[in-house]
Amino acid sequence: MSYLELLKLASTEAVVVVTALVVLAIGLTTRREATGVTVATAQGDQNVGGSSSARTNAICSFIAALGLAIAIGTALMLPRKATLFSGMLVITPLTSLFKIICMALAFFAVLLTKSEKSLRHPGEYLAILLLATVGLMLLVSSEELLMIFIGLELLGLSLYVMVAFDKTDVRSAEAGLKYFLFGSTSSAFTLFGISLIYGMSGITSLAAISEKLATVSVQPLLAVGIVMTLIGFAFKIAAAPFHLWAPDAYQGAPIPSAAFIASGSKVASFVVLGKIVLVGFAPLHGDAAWHAMVAGWSPVLAALAALSILVGNFVALAQSNLRRLLAYSAVAHAGYTLIGLVAGDREGFSAALFYTTTYAITLVGAFGVVALVRRETAGDDFSNFSGLISRSPMLAGCMSIFMLSLAGIPPLAGFFGKFYLFSVALRADAGHGLLWLVAVALFGSLISLYYYLIVLKVIFVDEPSLAIASSPDHLSPDLLQRIAVAVLAAVVLFLGLMPDALAAGLLAAMP
Amino acid sequence: MPPFLFWLFASLMLVFGAAVVLNRNPVASALSLVVSFLGLAALFMSLDAYFVGIIQVLVYAGAVMVLFLFIIMLLNLRAEEGRRINWLAATGGIVVALILVIQIFSVIGHFQAARQTFPSLERSTTDDVWNIGALLFSNYNLPFQIVGVLVLVATIGVVLLSKREPR
């Protein structure tokens, strides 16, 4: 193995890191200028600093987007199969596909950032966003516990900063602190769990761990290790008892950060969680069937799933802020997705991945709409959305597509995702052992329909409140972001009509 | 290393680790943590891991904790006021801790591998510093470099979040 080969196989990550450094440098130099100008005019003219910041933002986002595009190109040119250092960097069709998905999600987050005019240090923000993307890609493409942990930490650290980024907003700071405290505690748990597993198996590569574990029974120490490892991931995907950070982070963070947490972070976490349980802990599957539970990881995940679905959906009913509502619905969706992993094997994994991917796309789109509305009305409560149809039919249409897809209405992507998941779970074993979980999920979906429709009612039926009606009647023409939102809505519709485009690809890419 | 040294350093670590939590004075807590780190370093060295042990002293005891002290002093944190103990909460805490201890004992009791005596470690023929260096530049090169990226993120984040902005 030469360094050149390493560089070749890690070229995607390298391109993104280099882009991040370039963006950082640009942000640093232009920022200097801007402060120089404001100091020169004795801070009299705020416009000078503001416009220069916006220009920096535009340049930086352009370069970041360009870098991501190049990186996607290099990802397409990667070899079909390669393994480095006993699984630290694995390239398979599946990892390449998810690298591209992660970068595409980051791309849309960059677009969201571009239109975030009030952002103070766009260069630094975009650099951290890109480095977080590197974390995602490492998570997706590694089958080795050490590397996975480093990826988790890279992602986590970047996200803490991104959440707390808006220093003018107290809620952003609060969200950042909560996210940081929960996150660091849970990654301590994960590290401890990983170290226990390493102690039992003497190795950190997932495939080798599974070989070692095949010979031992479920010992209490191993069980402790597995549960602790899962805790960290349950935090990342915001599954129920570990979801407490989510509402604040979704509501308080700058919108691109929230969108990125809801999409990229979640997708990568599900990919790596699936790899850990299905590859690494494969011999300890256990059984989550009703009345026939066998110790292993699947009952743990099943419990998490059921709890997430119930907690997420019930609490979402009481929300009056759209971002908080999305947060609780994210908890519920994490629950649905876990069902796929509980069902196990290739089908279940690919169903879970299909679901989480479509969910991520939907949420980025929804946050795009929220960002546009928020910029216009300076808020994201339901009242800010009232009568959106009269102000911008296009946005209202997109939002209804996103909401209906989340609710699982045909012919949108969300419907097929749920259908796929539930059918896999039912087929998972002959006695329909997972029927109870599917029943819980169906019940949850039923509840969720109510609050998603409330959002649509606010948008389509409610009269715009007076304060908003008096503001200029058109939303500010931010063409790029509108196009992005429309594209995302089209993708959601397309994946609903022709799910095979993604689902077949996923299934084929499964090892 | 003779066993009594192991017990000495291990108990040093634990006692001062507890002191970190129990001390009301933040400076005293930080200093207790330093002593705890020194005990840990000694334990590493007893396993012939001189490099890890000395790095533990150099980085944690020598640099990180100095920064901690620096911040504590700069913020001029005073000793916490002696709080009145909420007996209900204290009993609850003790009960939970006891349950945890019982669990730990039962888990360890069921751990088969703990009952056998492991063969003593083989002494490496090469220097441990050399071994670590070789690993970092071969098998663990990728994680090593990624950790560099991670530290970069942390640096940017800290600078950004702690910098005072002009209003």
Next chain:
Amino acid sequence: MDPFFIITSLLKIVGILFVVILPMVSYAVYAERKVSAAIQDRLGPNRVGPAGLFQPIADMFKLLLKEDFTPRNVNTFYYWLAPCLAVMPAIITIAVVPFGSTLFGVPMVIADVNVGILFVFAIASLGVYGIVIGGWASNSKYPFLGGIRSSSQMLSYELSLGLAVIPVFLLVGNLRLTSVVRYQIEHGWFIAPFVGDWMNPWKWVLAVPMIISFLVFMIAIFAETNRLPFDLPEAEQELAGGYNTEYSSMKFALFFLGEYAAMITGSAVIVTLFFGGWHFPGIPDGSRGWIFGVINIAVFFAKVAIMIFIFMWVRWTLPRFRYDQLMRLGWLFFFEIALVNIFVAAWILAYFPSS
């Protein structure tokens, strides 16, 4: 463990500590006063004994007999702990420095550990606790400021200190300090390419990064030992003595002792790393007879004495830096120089033909 090893180690520890270091510390104070006098065209101490040679002994008695005064508001435990912490690290560091070749077949180094230089840095970095705790426990403004300055200063210069020596160890390929000395015996001193096979152009090219290393390292040592021009933690004019303002009698003396011990240790490390340790061209090592072993030790301490003289010379000729200048110098100048220097050294090692 075999008793011979234990006895010789004890002998070495006792010998180096009580026969060499402690007398050296007290006479370093005397030398400091004499040097400063010479630089300022004064006479210096000249009353006690011939040429004032017994002055250190008189000083010792004076400090021992003075009232040991403890101010009312101090944090007593830490107030007592601090002076002890100030002396210890400097003395422990000596353990890994080879101060001679061999004497009766016993290597003249107390502990030849394989992480030698890291051990030096690690223990030396603990030296800051004495000062910080002293400043904090005194519960008084000036000592407190001194303590804070000291901690930030030490942290800033530790980086350059560590980076500066990397070229040396790139060459030696081993962190043992005895290996550094052995390498220099075979290939000539790092700082002086004319020692040894001076015809080799490779050595002259390599001397450039080595000299930069040496300069950065020495300046960082100045900062680490709180000597002028970096003596901000105790700056008399601003802080009335800094961290040791509230101390008196023997506790004050211990701080004093610690500072000079740190200076001696620093000089010993510099001599070992850059000036060939106990080696002098033409003098064989201790395997040729015990007399040479003794001469080697003498050579080492003579070199250390010269370094100490340079320390004093600098102190009495240069003015003090301002605090922001000190920080800027550390982070924006020496740090970068040391980094670039590593690349230069590595480049030479990789691409320049070695002979």
